Amino acid sequence: MIRPDWHYPRKPFTHDTFVALTRGPVPAMSLFGPRRTGKTEFLLHDLGHHAAAHYGHRVLYASFWQTSVAPLSLLIYAVSEALRPRSYADRVADWLRHPPIKVRIGSEKGPGAVELDLSDPREAQLGQDLLLLDDLLGQLANPEKPAILLLDEVQELATAPGGTEIMAGLRTALDRRRDGLRTVFTGSSQIGLNRIFSTRDAPLYRFAAPLTLPPLGPDFVTHQLAVFHRVFQRRLDPATALAFFDRFAGNPMVFQRWLMTLGQYRDLPEDKAADQTADALAHDLDFDRTWLDLQPHHRAMARILAERAHDPFGATGAARYETLTGQPAPIPQTRQSHVRTLARRGLADQWDREWRLTDPLFEAWVLDRPEAEI
Ligand SMILES: Nc1ncnc2c1ncn2[C@@H]1O[C@H](COP(=O)(O)OP(=O)(O)OP(=O)(O)O)[C@@H](O)[C@H]1O
Ligand SMILES: [Mg+2]
Structure with a gap:
């Protein structure tokens, strides 16, 4: 192995x-x-x-x-x-x-x-x-x-x-x-x-x-902390680790990047390492470029999907669209076509009839954006 x-x-x-x-x-x-x-x-x-x-x-x-x-x-x-x-x-x-x-x-x-x-x-x-x-x-x-x-x-x-x-x-x-x-x-x-x-x-x-594929849970975190301890001779606080794991939707890759950062920089506080990891990943995965390549109406719909709105094409979705863009919301069919554009670009996907952003890391990144950036 x-x-x-x-x-x-x-x-x-x-x-x-x-x-x-x-x-x-x-x-x-x-x-x-x-x-x-x-x-x-x-x-x-x-x-x-x-x-x-x-x-x-x-x-x-x-x-x-x-x-x-x-x-x-x-x-x-x-x-x-x-x-x-x-x-x-x-x-x-x-x-x-x-x-x-x-x-x-x-x-x-x-x-x-x-x-x-x-x-x-x-x-x-x-x-x-x-x-x-x-x-x-x-x-x-x-x-x-x-x-x-x-x-x-x-x-x-x-x-x-x-x-x-x-x-x-x-x-x-x-x-x-x-x-x-x-x-x-x-x-x-x-x-x-x-x-x-x-x-x-x-x-x-x-x-x-x-x-x-079932999501990974707290056992994964416990396992990784034990390996971290063996490799770096250092203990991390399990509650902080679990909070970080949850912040990134239980993503194993992000969690390991955070551990790497902590392993490399012994004096870096855990929350600083968390922000540093999030920034470094966003940079590696070029989320900025992906975002800038979208039109404002696509960004608004991406944000609405990231928020897991239950009816992105209904009245609640429309109200959210107006708050985000300061513009009247287009009709449902137009909003649907914006989401289909996101899907064609591999950014959105439909699970159990509900639209979501495909990449959980991009989803977390979009949620971290100030709303004014739309
Ligand atoms: N069971 C695990 N134990 C330890 N690390 C894991 C485990 N599963 C995933 N990882 C970590 O997460 C990273 C991403 O996993 P992987 O590439 O298998 O995901 P994927 O779902 O195939 O991704 P993609 O959609 O990009 O193909 C791995 O490189 C590894 O570092
Ligand atoms: Mg794969």
Whole structure:
């Protein structure tokens, strides 16, 4: 494992997901969690580790986030790598690297060898490559001990070149081997996941059982404080730590950044470290630019969503809009179109029919803005 110390194992959730995935009636799950809440960490260091290192399942991981990489070639590469014998730790190290540009699949020089250029979408080869993927998945399938496919940021497939054909091919290949191949798809956009799994004519319609990553709680904080104590030989006040954790919606990444700041600057008071961490993160994630790129009416709607208004398009939303902008609120349809613009830019998302900002950190940042900045 890469960072054995700092990783907080989500034990009951890992166990339950593993059992449901390997022995349940449905061969796939779609795991949703907001931005930066630990989906990838869970896939690699909890579920994948549990399945591969404890139970000897073959596990593969591919993330479709890197849009510069052709998704079908990436899948073919991931499956062919999974067929090679390697330790789980070595695999994780490889998955965290950017994939190579050119790879050779099959025996090095033999007639079955295929060369793939991962940077090239090769639409002309789509049919042939889907056959190759199907063949490799056939080799990977194992009904005794199902191989586990961890496919991260799968919403990107919907808009990738050839995405529909790839999803259709994948569904056929996985459906034919329901006992031998089990899949977890993840995404940080509900709208994106719905497009893939809940749209009637989508190839993966109803293929996966939905699952939500549970939020981390006080146990995570206790665990991290204990590691902090071991590493930095210093104790932090648990109540202050918990208050910081809550201020940033229980976000593990922000919490660890705060611990790093405290570890580096021994004399920095905890509340100063909190403000410094928040500023540094906002800078790294370029929230200022995102905000400035929005029109005032988009900002007003972003603020209203950040406040989790129950009816952003109704009378309360309108009143809030007027207070924020000093202008009369446009009609509901116009306000809806502003929110759809935010969604198109990846800033807003719809959960259980309620609109929210996609990134909990951006949400906290927007709430911290003075209202006059709109
Ligand atoms: N269980 C955990 N134990 C310790 N740290 C964690 C844990 N889960 C998440 N983190 C920390 O939070 C960071 C963000 O997690 P991760 O990248 O897995 O989130 P994500 O939901 O996949 O984000 P994105 O939406 O950007 O893909 C990790 O790099 C790690 O530092
Ligand atoms: Mg991730």
